[in-house]
Amino acid sequence: MPYLAARVPSDWQVTHVDEEAEDIDWTDHPDVVGITFHTPSAFHAYRLAERFRLQGACIVMGGPHVTLLPEEAGRHADVIFIGEAEGLWEEFLNSFETGSYRRVYRQAGPRSLACAPMARKTLFHRHDFASGVLFATRGCPNDCDFCSVVLMYKHGLRKRPIAEVAAEFGSFHGKRIIFWDDNIAADKKYAKELFRTITPHHKWWSSQATIHAALDDEFLDAAAGSGCKQLFLGLESISQLSMNEAGKGFNRVEDYARLLKRVHAHGIAVQAGIVFGFDNDTPAIFKDTLDFLEEAGVQNATFNILTPYPGTPLYQRLDAQGRILTRDWRKYNGRTDLVFQPNQMSAEELLAGYRYANRRFYSLRSVAKRMRRSPVQMWWTLPLNLAYAASWASAQWGDRG
Ligand code: B12
Ligand code: SF4
Known part of the structure; x- marks a missing residue:
C-alpha cells in the first residue's frame, strides 16, 4: 500500500492501516477505502468493506485474492483491480x-517498472523485523503448480532499473x-x-530465491559482499517425487545438502521453505525432513501445509478429483487447517506431522544441534529461532484454550 500511496495526487490525504500492527479508526470517514489481502483474509476484508460501505465510502479492492477470484471480490467492492495497478490506479x-x-x-x-516512485516511508508501520522493504523484480519465470505468483504477474519476470532500486535501498x-x-x-x-x-x-539484507541461487558462486560472492545475511530458499520437499508432481522438478533433492553447504560457506544463513502434503508424501516425510534439516544445519525453516490457492493448477486438479x-x-x-483430502495419509496424520515438525525444529535441542552444525550468522539466527519457538509455544497454548 505505501507503493500505491506514492501514486496518489498530493492534494489527497492518505491514511494507511496495517491491521497486523494497529486497529482501524472507525471515527475516520474516508471517501475511498483501498483494501489489499491474501486469500486467508478475504472474508475479513469483505466484512470491513461492508462496514465502510455503510459509512458511504467507495470500496476499492486489489491484490492476490482479487486477481485470482475477481467475480467473488467484485460482489464486495465498488471497484476491483485485476493484476498490477500501476497506471490504472492513477487513472481511477x-x-x-x-x-x-x-x-x-x-x-x-x-507495464514497465521504470520510474516507480519510492514507497511512502512514513506509512510503514512495522519496524519489528526490518528497517525497510522494497522489491527489485516482480514475477518468476517458473510455474510451480501450487504458486499464485504466476497467475498474479502474467507478464513473467520484470525488473526495475538497477539505479532506481539502489537509490531506494540506500534511502532507508x-x-x-x-x-x-x-x-x-x-x-x-x-x-x-x-x-x-x-x-x-x-x-544487511535478506530475500527469497530458488535453491538454484547456490549453483553460482559469483552470485553468492556478490550477494554476501553486498550484505546478504539470509536467503529464504524454496526447498519445498526432500522428496523428488513430490517436487516432480508440483512442477518443481528443477529442484534436485540430491543436490540440496551440497548447495546448502555452499550458501553457508558464504556466511549466508538459510531459511528453508518446506511444504507437507504432496500426493507423494507418506507419513515418513515429517521425520525424514527434520533429520535432513538438522543434519544440514539449516538456520530457520517455515513449514506450510500444502494449500490449493484458488486459480492455481493445484486447485484445479484437486477440485476435478x-x-x-x-x-x-x-x-x-497453510498452518491451522487442511483444506483438501490428502493422498497417502489422513488429514489428522498430516496436521499432526506438521505440528511435530514445528515442535521438533524449534526445540532447544534442535536449535543447538543446527547451530553447532552450521554456526552461520549465529547472532541473527539464534534470536529468530527463539522468537519462532516462543510464537509456536504460544500458538499451542492458544489451540488448547
Ligand atoms: C511480503 C509477503 C508476505 C508478508 C506480508 C508483509 C506485509 N504486510 O507486507 C508476510 C510474510 C507476512 C506474508 C504472509 C503470508 N503470505 Co505472503 N507474500 C508476500 C510477497 C512475497 C510479496 C507481497 C508484496 O508486497 N508484493 C508487492 C506488491 C506491490 O505487489 P502486489 O501485492 O501484487 O500488488 C500489486 C497489485 O496486486 C495491486 N494491488 C494489490 N493490492 C491492491 C489494493 C488496491 C486497493 C489496489 C488499487 C491495487 C492493489 O497493486 C500492486 C501494484 O501493481 C507475496 C508475493 C508477491 N509477489 O506478491 C506473497 C504472497 C502474497 N503470500 C502468499 C501467502 C500464501 C501468504 C501466507 C498465507 C503464508 C502462510 N502460510 O502463512 C501468509 C498470509 C498472511 C495474511 N495475514 O494473510 C501468497 C498469496 C496467495 C493467495 N492466494 O493469497 C503469495 C502470492 C506468495 C505465493 N508464492 O503464492 N506474505
Ligand atoms: S514457488 Fe517460487 S520458483 Fe515456483 S513459481 Fe512460485 S515464486 Fe517461482
Missing part, C-alpha cells in the same frame, strides 16, 4: 474526482532491509549487477 483516482470511474480495472499488457535509514522479490535469483546477471551496485550502502474439502478461505492459511 482522477476519474473518482469527476465521478466517472469504472468498476473493473484490468492490466492488459506488461536503518540497517536491515528485505527484498520481497519472489525469486531474486531469477535473472542472475541482473542480480549480480544489483548486488555490486548496493554494496557501498553497507546494509473432488478432493477440495472446504472453500472457507479462512482455512487457507
Whole structure:
C-alpha cells in the first residue's frame, strides 16, 4: 500500500492501516477505502468493506485474492483491480474526482517498472523485523503448480532499473532491509549487477530465491559482499517425487545438502521453505525432513501445509478429483487447517506431522544441534529461532484454550 500511496495526487490525504500492527479508526470517514489481502483474509476484508460501505465510502479492492477470484471480490467492492495497478490506479483516482470511474480495472499488457516512485516511508508501520522493504523484480519465470505468483504477474519476470532500486535501498535509514522479490535469483546477471551496485550502502539484507541461487558462486560472492545475511530458499520437499508432481522438478533433492553447504560457506544463513502434503508424501516425510534439516544445519525453516490457492493448477486438479474439502478461505492459511483430502495419509496424520515438525525444529535441542552444525550468522539466527519457538509455544497454548 505505501507503493500505491506514492501514486496518489498530493492534494489527497492518505491514511494507511496495517491491521497486523494497529486497529482501524472507525471515527475516520474516508471517501475511498483501498483494501489489499491474501486469500486467508478475504472474508475479513469483505466484512470491513461492508462496514465502510455503510459509512458511504467507495470500496476499492486489489491484490492476490482479487486477481485470482475477481467475480467473488467484485460482489464486495465498488471497484476491483485485476493484476498490477500501476497506471490504472492513477487513472481511477482522477476519474473518482469527476465521478466517472469504472468498476473493473484490468492490466492488459506488461507495464514497465521504470520510474516507480519510492514507497511512502512514513506509512510503514512495522519496524519489528526490518528497517525497510522494497522489491527489485516482480514475477518468476517458473510455474510451480501450487504458486499464485504466476497467475498474479502474467507478464513473467520484470525488473526495475538497477539505479532506481539502489537509490531506494540506500534511502532507508536503518540497517536491515528485505527484498520481497519472489525469486531474486531469477535473472542472475541482473542480480549480480544489483548486488555490486548496493554494496557501498553497507546494509544487511535478506530475500527469497530458488535453491538454484547456490549453483553460482559469483552470485553468492556478490550477494554476501553486498550484505546478504539470509536467503529464504524454496526447498519445498526432500522428496523428488513430490517436487516432480508440483512442477518443481528443477529442484534436485540430491543436490540440496551440497548447495546448502555452499550458501553457508558464504556466511549466508538459510531459511528453508518446506511444504507437507504432496500426493507423494507418506507419513515418513515429517521425520525424514527434520533429520535432513538438522543434519544440514539449516538456520530457520517455515513449514506450510500444502494449500490449493484458488486459480492455481493445484486447485484445479484437486477440485476435478473432488478432493477440495472446504472453500472457507479462512482455512487457507497453510498452518491451522487442511483444506483438501490428502493422498497417502489422513488429514489428522498430516496436521499432526506438521505440528511435530514445528515442535521438533524449534526445540532447544534442535536449535543447538543446527547451530553447532552450521554456526552461520549465529547472532541473527539464534534470536529468530527463539522468537519462532516462543510464537509456536504460544500458538499451542492458544489451540488448547
Ligand atoms: C511480503 C509477503 C508476505 C508478508 C506480508 C508483509 C506485509 N504486510 O507486507 C508476510 C510474510 C507476512 C506474508 C504472509 C503470508 N503470505 Co505472503 N507474500 C508476500 C510477497 C512475497 C510479496 C507481497 C508484496 O508486497 N508484493 C508487492 C506488491 C506491490 O505487489 P502486489 O501485492 O501484487 O500488488 C500489486 C497489485 O496486486 C495491486 N494491488 C494489490 N493490492 C491492491 C489494493 C488496491 C486497493 C489496489 C488499487 C491495487 C492493489 O497493486 C500492486 C501494484 O501493481 C507475496 C508475493 C508477491 N509477489 O506478491 C506473497 C504472497 C502474497 N503470500 C502468499 C501467502 C500464501 C501468504 C501466507 C498465507 C503464508 C502462510 N502460510 O502463512 C501468509 C498470509 C498472511 C495474511 N495475514 O494473510 C501468497 C498469496 C496467495 C493467495 N492466494 O493469497 C503469495 C502470492 C506468495 C505465493 N508464492 O503464492 N506474505
Ligand atoms: S520458483 Fe517460487 S515464486 Fe517461482 S513459481 Fe515456483 S514457488 Fe512460485
